[in-house]
Amino acid sequence: MERTRKSRITEGLYIVLRLLTVLTIVCMFIPSINPARVSKLVSKTMSFFTSATSYSGLAEGFARATSKGWADQGTVKLIFGSSLASFIGIAAIAVAGCFSVGELKFKRLGLLVSTAASVLTGVSMCGLILAYNQLLDSTKPAKVEAMFQPGFFIFLGLVAVIFVLGLILLYLLPKPAKDEKYYMESKYKLFLMFMPFVVMIFVFSYLPLWGWRYAFFDYKAGGTLSMESFVGFKWFKYLFNNQATRLDIVRVLRNTLVMSGLGIATSWVAMAFAIFINEMGSSRVRRIVQTLTTIPNFISWVLVYAVALAIFSSDGFVSSIFSPAGDTATGTNYLLSGSYTWLKMLAWGMWKGTGWGAIIYIAAISGIDQQLYEASKVDGAGRFQRMWHITVPGLMPTYCVLLLLSIAGILTNGLDQYLVFKNANNNSAIEVLDLYVFQLGINKGIIPLSTVIGMVKSLVSVVLLFSANRISKAVRGESIV
Numbered sequence: 001m002e003r004t005r006k007s008r009i010t011e012g013l014y015i016v017l018r019l020l021t022v023l024t025i026v027c028m029f030i031p032s033i034n035p036a037r038v039s040k041l042v043s044k045t046m047s048f049f050t051s052a053t054s055y056s057g058l059a060e061g062f063a064r065a066t067s068k069g070w071a072d073q074g075t076v077k078l079i080f081g082s083s084l085a086s087f088i089g090i091a092a093i094a095v096a097g098c099f100s101v102g103e104l105k106f107k108r109l110g111l112l113v114s115t116a117a118s119v120l121t122g123v124s125m126c127g128l129i130l131a132y133n134q135l136l137d138s139t140k141p142a143k144v145e146a147m148f149q150p151g152f153f154i155f156l157g158l159v160a161v162i163f164v165l166g167l168i169l170l171y172l173l174p175k176p177a178k179d180e181k182y183y184m185e186s187k188y189k190l191f192l193m194f195m196p197f198v199v200m201i202f203v204f205s206y207l208p209l210w211g212w213r214y215a216f217f218d219y220k221a222g223g224t225l226s227m228e229s230f231v232g233f234k235w236f237k238y239l240f241n242n243q244a245t246r247l248d249i250v251r252v253l254r255n256t257l258v259m260s261g262l263g264i265a266t267s268w269v270a271m272a273f274a275i276f277i278n279e280m281g282s283s284r285v286r287r288i289v290q291t292l293t294t295i296p297n298f299i300s301w302v303l304v305y306a307v308a309l310a311i312f313s314s315d316g317f318v319s320s321i322f323s324p325a326g327d328t329a330t331g332t333n334y335l336l337s338g339s340y341t342w343l344k345m346l347a348w349g350m351w352k353g354t355g356w357g358a359i360i361y362i363a364a365i366s367g368i369d370q371q372l373y374e375a376s377k378v379d380g381a382g383r384f385q386r387m388w389h390i391t392v393p394g395l396m397p398t399y400c401v402l403l404l405l406s407i408a409g410i411l412t413n414g415l416d417q418y419l420v421f422k423n424a425n426n427n428s429a430i431e432v433l434d435l436y437v438f439q440l441g442i443n444k445g446i447i448p449l450s451t452v453i454g455m456v457k458s459l460v461s462v463v464l465l466f467s468a469n470r471i472s473k474a475v476r477g478e479s480i481v
Contacts, residue, residue: 010172014100017114017165021097024090024158033151035125036083038132040145041065048155052087055080062144070140075131082127086155089121093162098192102184105176107169115166118159125156215451235448239456245449248436253411255342256432260410262346267406269350270357271399275391277358278365279383290362293355304352305420308335338425345417345430360402361395368394404472408465411457433457 027033028049036042036051041061051058058080065071092113099110135146215236218229239245273293280286296304311317314333372390381389415434422430431439433453441450 006172010169013165013169013172017162017169018097018100020158020162020165021093021114024155024162025094027151027154027158028087028090030151033149033154035128035149035152035155036079037149037151038079038128038146039071039135040147041071042079048083048151049087051079052083058083065140065144068140068143070143071135071138075134075138078127078131078134082124082131085124085127086121089117089119089124089159092117093121093159098195101188101192102182103180104173105180105182106184108173108176109182111166111170111173115163115170118163118166121159122156122163125152125159128152212451212455215448215455217448219447221445221447231448235452238449239452249453251428252431252433252436255429256411256413258342259345259413259432260406262342263349264403264406264410266346266350267357267403268399270354271361271392271395273354274358274361274365275387275395278362278391279387290355290358294359295355296352297356299352301416301420304348304417308348308421335421336423336425338429341426341429345421348421349417361398364395364398365391400472400476404465404468407468408461410464411461 029047031045031047034042034046034048034051036048036058037044037046039062042051042058043061046054046057055077059066059076062071062076066073066076096110096114096117099106099113102110129152132146132148135141135144138144138146213225216230216232217225218231218234219225223229239249277286277290280289312334313319313336318334368391373386376386376390411433413432413434415432415438418430418432418435419438422435437450437453437457440446440453
């Protein structure tokens with residue numbers, strides 16, 4: 001009975017410890033509680049993580065102060081060094097938290113690392129106090145504007161509690177046997193392998209949703225959000241009431257839907273390519289072809305444009321062949337031409353992505369029961385019959401899932417390809433929604449309007465996903481949501 005109660009207390013403390021670990025990591029990315037902002041010269045948009053990983057960003061704010069002698073360069077280095085050491089300590093606490101899902105020996109190792117890392121973090125943060133005092137004692141304290149962030153006490157409190165919990169758990173946990181090994185169940189190993197991708201999805205997909213608030217303000221780059229600049233749904237109305245913007249949206253949507261539609265209509269090419277690769281008799285030739293067709297995916301669109309320039313410009317390879325007597329002065333610049341823009345973008349996209357898109361189908365082919373092929377051979381089926389009646393039906397579930405995702409992302413074409421290939425001749429046909437939003441926000445500085453368009457695009461994509469999923473469930477009896 002006593003052992004059961006002790007086990008419950010231990011599990012409860014572990015839950016608290018893990019929650020505090022996650023909270024500490026999250027606080028690293030919140031600029032408003034950055035303890036390294038010991039001066040107003042440190043950017044208010046800089047988080048503790050940025051302070052620990054970007055010395056140039058930290059020193060940029062102190063550039064004038066150090067050149068004038070108002071602040072010492074060593075103070076900036078002290079802020080950076082303290083932040084970096086604290087970051088290393090918090091990273092070690094995070095690793096120790098991963099150990100807590102292992103067996104007894106892993107748990108004790110995690111607690112030892114956690115307590116040592118919390119001490120390192122606490123001691124390192126004392127360097128920020130020293131840096132603050134140095135700024136107060138500088139020759140021009142009014143110029144450096146020393147300040148002390150309440151975030152310092154938040155971080156110090158978190159690591160202090162983590163340290164105390166670590167000691168308590170070390171006392172409560174029994175000592176492992178000498179012959180016991182470090183062990184962790186497979187489900188926890190898979191979970192920890194999956195965690196980095198969850199974090200990336202949160203950082204790059206969900207965290208940016210916080211920027212949707214700019215759609216309700218008259219915001220300009222470098223400004224601040226306040227109730228004075230709050231305009232409600234002004235930019236939403238502007239999107240539909242302004243005739244020029246409305247016409248631009250119609251044109252951009254036409255380009256986006258046509259290019260995405262062409263991509264969806266040719267999405268079967270990657271599946272067909274994977275089938276033909278799989279049917280190659282020589283494994284060596286198969287590997288060579290797969291490698292050569294996959295490499296273009298890793299080439300940036302800037303380099304792809306450089307290749308296109310060398311081939312299709314007025315003095316390129318193609319123009320040199322078709323121009324009379326190789327006279328490049330009279331050659332045709334196929335690259336700058338505005339004709340067949342949609343088809344040209346489709347062709348470049350297929351060249352770059354078909355080999356990469358075939359990988360998932362090749363993996364799916366390896367999962368098809370090989371006994372089906374053997375039975376079909378016995379029944380006298382030829383190679384193309386096996387492809388059509390076994391391989392293609394086996395790949396259809398994979399194809400349908402990817403098709404649903406493509407339909408959901410029909411408004412998302414990306415902008416890299418279209419940005420590098422855009423010119424005055426093809427601008428009206430090549431400008432897709434993502435490129436239009438980029439130009440509104442970055443080139444023209446109309447951040448609220450670009451945010452509104454991005455919000456509408458995301459909402460439409462969600463609606464399309466659920467609609468396509470419902471149709472799939474009605475037609476095929478299967479869904480992905």
